[in-house]
Amino acid sequence: MKKITLFIACLFSLTMLAQKPQSSTASISGKVIETTTKQPLEYATIVLTNLKTKRVSGGITDMQGNFSITIPQGNYAVKAEFIGFKTKDLGTQDLTSNKNIGTISLTEDAETLDEVEIIAEKSTVEIRLDKKIYNVGKDMTVKGGTASDVLDNVPSVNVDAEGAVSLRGNENVRILIDGKPSALVGLTGTDALRNLPADAIEKVEVVTSPSARYDAEGTAGILNIILRKGKITGFNGSLNLTVGNPDMVRVAPNLNYRTKKINLFSNLGYSYRKGPGNSQTEFSYLTDGVLDSTQVENRTFDRESKSFNASVGLEYYINDNSSITGNFVYRKSKGNDIATNVTERYLTDNTSQNLLNELRVENEDEDGVDNQYSLNYTTKLDDNGQKLTIDLQYGNSEETENSPVTVNGALSELNSQITNSKEKLFQLDYVLPIGESSQFEFGHKSTLQDLESDFKVNILDPNTDFDPSNAITFKQNVYAFYTQYGSKIDKFSYLLGLRSEITDIDLNVLTTNQTSDKNYTEWFPTVNFGYELNDNENLTLGYSRRLRRPRHWFLNPFESRSSATSVFRGNPDLNPTFTSSYDLGYNTKIRKFNLGASLYYQLSTDKIERVSIIEERNGTNVFVSQPLNINDEQRYGFEFTSNYSPTKAIRLSASFNYFKFNTDAFTYVYTAQDGTQATTNLSEVNESSWFARFNSRITLPAKIEWQTRIMYRGPQTNAQSDREGMFMTNLAFSKDILKDKASLVLNVSDLFNSRKRQSTTYYGGRENPSTVSYGEFQWRERQISLSFTYRFNQKKKPQRPQGGEDGGGEEYNG
Template sequence: MKKMKFVLILVLFFNTLFSFAQITPAKKIKISGKVVEKTTKQPLEYATVTFLLADNPKPVAGGITNAKGEFDIEVSAGIYDIKIEFISFKVFEIKQKNLKSSTTLGMISLQEDANQLNEVVIRTERTTVEIKLDKKVYNVGSDLMVKGGTVSDVLDNIPSVSVDVEGNVSLRGNDNVRILVDGKPTTAINIAEALRLIPADAIEKVEVITNPSARYDAEGGGGLLNIILKKGKNQGLNGTFIASTGYPETYGLSGNINYKSKLFNLFSTQGYNNRNNPGRSFTNSRYLNSDNSTKNYIYENRENDRFNKSYNGNFGIELNISETASWTNSFNYRKNNGNNEDRVFQDYYDSGFNFDYTRNRINAEDSNSEDVEFATNFIKKFKRDGHKLSFDGSFSTSDDKNNALITDRATNTNLIKFDDTRNDQSQNRNLLQVDYVLPFGKGSQFEAGYRGDFSKLLTDFQVDNDGVPNANFTNTLDYKEKVNALYTQYGQKINKFSVLFGLRFEDSNIEINQLATNDFNNKKYNNFFPSAFFTYEISDRSSASVSYSRRIQRPRGRFLNPFSNLSSNINIFVGNPDLDPAFTDALDFGYIKRWSKLTLNTSLYVNKTNDSFQFARRESGGFVNGTPILISSPINLATEYRAGFEFTLNYSPYKWWKLNGNVNVFRNETQGNFTYTDFTNKVIIQNFDNTAASWSSRITSKITLPYKIDWQTNASYNAPQKSAQGKSLGVFGANLAFSKDVLKDKGTLSFNISDVFNSRKRIMENYLPGVVNSYSEMQWRVRQFSLAFTYRFNKPKNEKERPRQNQNDREGDFQG
């Protein structure tokens, strides 16, 4: 009996073990591989890899490829059908693959599907927005809004980026932004104006980098915008030409062409534009007595007609010296002739708002600018993938000349006053850079480099009142800047965790010499700029990161020059030659999640800036017919804190509909006092403690309508924001565009309306106790209509292009 019980217990025990074995999960294994395009061997990012069981049509596992076309997916051991897919490519299938242990599928080549390429709604189109953890890349080619436009138009259509009515660029509400062109600082003297001269059609893509690593120069506390220009990549002779016209009067012609062989690649981009950018503004001011009672009123209205004729061209050659070495040289030339007539009408009223008289100031300005640049780049690659050495050089000269005749007359007098102003600026800039990248071990990479940036800017400003030189508004400013930098970085990836540590050292030598007053100022300082990035891959479709960097903002140009403009005789901007640099510590928490049709990217950021730049208004002591002359100057304020939350969505609900949106909510706090001695020798303390919260949003919709018509809509809103001396009010703007392919897809007709509701303005309220209370609206450019025609030869409309092999593709390329 006991033996029977023992046998029964054994049977039950083994039966239990067998039952557990049946429900115990199969062994987990990892399947890896790489997906490339068949003809060019270009990696395909975001290709979908799916694992299916023979008796179950639903996927049991899957993932997407990274920027290198690689995938690494965890599955249970078993027999699977494996499907690899990418839009407009033929599906690649592996049937009944027996996977017993971790293995690699090797390189998988996908072939383009000619039938799909002929269909408009599923053609091979590069993703408009490529969202990555360290940056967002916006491919300009599919953006209808910018056809026939300029770089400023491109930037103003990018989420997180704002371009105000004067052309100044800000990123996430922060105007301390560094703008690069092909990875190098722009050589123009007036950056805002230069961005209006480069045609949008010359741009391939824009990289938005909110928290740069140590490999970048430390300039720009708010982040970097890297504008990458087109270079020819396709074999043989091919190109694109674009003609555009519009209202108010504007027309242009631009094109890019290249010829590529195995030994060399010739490329060129040329563009000519003739534009009229009419604008208008008004400022209603109530001037105050010391007890804040009304002294008088001045209502000022302005009308501008800005005519510009500009040419932008470059020519370059890339030599393939060997299979591992290439040398690229390019010559860039920009020229602009402008005619700006600024008509100012000032209506004067007494304290009871009774009309007194009208003053009319007409500012007729002629401007000419010319930029010449030579750039060279040499790259040597070694046997190990990613191991390379590169040399870069950029040598440029720029000249800006502005002459204006200001005619001033008033209805209460017969006198007519004439002011002549001359503002001549010349700049020389030389840039040298060496970068070395060494991958070693598994998932490790070392980088090191040097950058030398040497520039000289000479500004000669002179004012003549009725033919007599005015010493109070005449000065020659000689500005010299020498910045030498060294950096090193180390990155490593261990399983799903990646780290990147960097340290940059910059030595700055700044000389500011005011020749008219013999005032010489030499600022020498050297600083370390650490950076650290941590990334964790939660799954194949989601990742989280935290990053830190230290940045600098050096004052330049208009911020330093005491005299640069006299368009208004009662509101004058005066630079501050004694400005110190501002330093920013930036911390960023990021998260990215991808679904089949939706990509979500969020960021929580905190910035602290010491000696931040703020604008302070004060009385100069001068008067025009009893009205005090107000001066606005930049100052170093003690501390600025900025914190915000941003999220970006990229959603494709259908093949014919694409949406991307961006919302940025931020809080800005300043702490500090501005102390100065006024014209009566009285010490004035202005308190700049201020806390302001604001937000901005932008949404873009692109729909393919019947008859192969593309329709794109863009809408943005910037909410009100307070400052220490007033506030800016909310601004809404919208753009609209349509396009239609013609001539068997070799041509495209595009029509767009910029600022549909004519509402894009800068609206300000300013209050200076005991001095003035004002309300102003400024519209730099009124609503515009434009029509553009694009013609392509030997070039598909939406080609898949080989990545450029130069220094600009290094940024953010550490994958482990």
């Protein structure tokens, strides 16, 4: 069965590649479902054999199990197939005119069930009107890795040295788990992504032109991480064990059990790791452009973290048309981070005279617990695809930090912070198909967040009257309504939508009685077009309006305390950034070569950007970084992605992104700590940057897989700083063992230990700065790991047929 399906899929691909338009055609349509659950089977194969010419052609089903195939008129032998199911012979069909053969039921084949594996051999890409879906395959650089490693392998996405995720160079990207905010991301998303096992991820949706169904949050777009759920009847799963240097241990079981009425699925993970890092910063103090003195800060990070993630769900099939799914997510993390900061300041003309010599050690002990309860009800109102979905979600998160600080061996500060957050979500979505190629949809979503944070600083120096302690309450309620309509006319598809979001934000700084209330209602139109030039080429054009709401840590005026002279604090006066995005895409397949290209343009108003200023406190200069709304920004660029497999043993892929951005000059006038007025001038920015990625996967003798991944991010300039380019290389070697039931992977991340952020910042303006700083930051040093994965009731399988290039939103497929 497995060989036959693969052979037919290959024949179908070659046939479609060589096929020419015919003047006399007919179409055959229908739907494929599973016999027991009545669920639609996506990617089922319809095989058509012309009885006269013996020519084989066909197609595959969409997300709802529907198919519609146009072929030359004639008599055909028709079969329906799906991996793990018995082939169904539909007999001879006279296709001299359009014909709908109705619903086809396929039954599981017990003899082949143990040949199905959850993880595909290689990643594939599905193209939709508003997104690209990357099915995560057995990419060795993510085996035994984390969600951050997976995202860093996805075209258009970058994860920097600190773990910050960006899409096309823009860090304001919305990250969802299974289409919704998740406790797996937690209060500090980058840390949580490092603790979510890569093996738990089935696919990643990159949504650069989101339809109205998606939240408007995220000016760069949306990354939706889809977790794995069992699709095979019976008990099956996998177990991953990973060890590494620097110290790392990870255990990640994936267990699933499915019957005709229930589907129990789970993704678990425990990890322990030590993450050494470092940074060096040199501040040059200038007087009338002449170097006066220099301050050097050398920081080392000794981080130790333990975390446990558990996502457990139960899906119950009420009847043939309805199901209810409950899901519980639990995340517990514990970290002990020691930041050692050695600071020296000396006069330029007398380096032996130290103006400052300080050893500052912060020992941060952090505990975090996240709980989330989700309930989903889905019902099909008829056999034509009319569907109603209701989601309920409640989550609570708590983080506790205690950070004593010593200076030159003496206890200097006692810092602590307690943050509690509660989130509630209600969502309703309704889908109404209209005819065979159109769909109407509307829905509502309410997201309610209630957060409290108490930050206490006890400075033990009696000569210091500065106290950055504060406590805040933060409430953010967002009420959204949307509607959209999509249709497909021959080769042309479109999806038009409108979303409205009512935002109510209340921030109270309890220690200063400062308040910030922001209430606004905004409209977010979306337009997506698609045109199929032929079976292997298509064009997409999208427009969307989106926003970036400041998160609570950007609004909270508390200060970080790991350095006495370099701190970050929030800004309660921040306004949201609004962005209008345009995206033109082209995708083509030429034999063994796949190419995707995009042109994009974004216009952002009230852009949020970090600005650094200098404050003098007790005779010492303190460098304060805080977010501000600067002027509007224009950003435009182009992107290429490609895949090429010259032989079965060699697979190559590459991506390249170039973008240019322009921001007008901006003058920031602020009140310094001593009450005086100060000014920082931000220069006009008209700069460009780029990044590129290359992957190669080669099968060596003895079936050893060798993968190399090279990434380079070009230099970039903003209104106040210059960031240098960064180069990184990953290597991995993989071997299947125990009759393909297990795999061993040796992975070297950041082979040359070159993943460092290097930047220069100009304080007071580029033209006449008062201080210039140069810094290098390395979040994590080179990592070597060995991973062992064992699969039970699963075996290695060939790649499932790739999705067609249909156009559509999350539900609409055109």
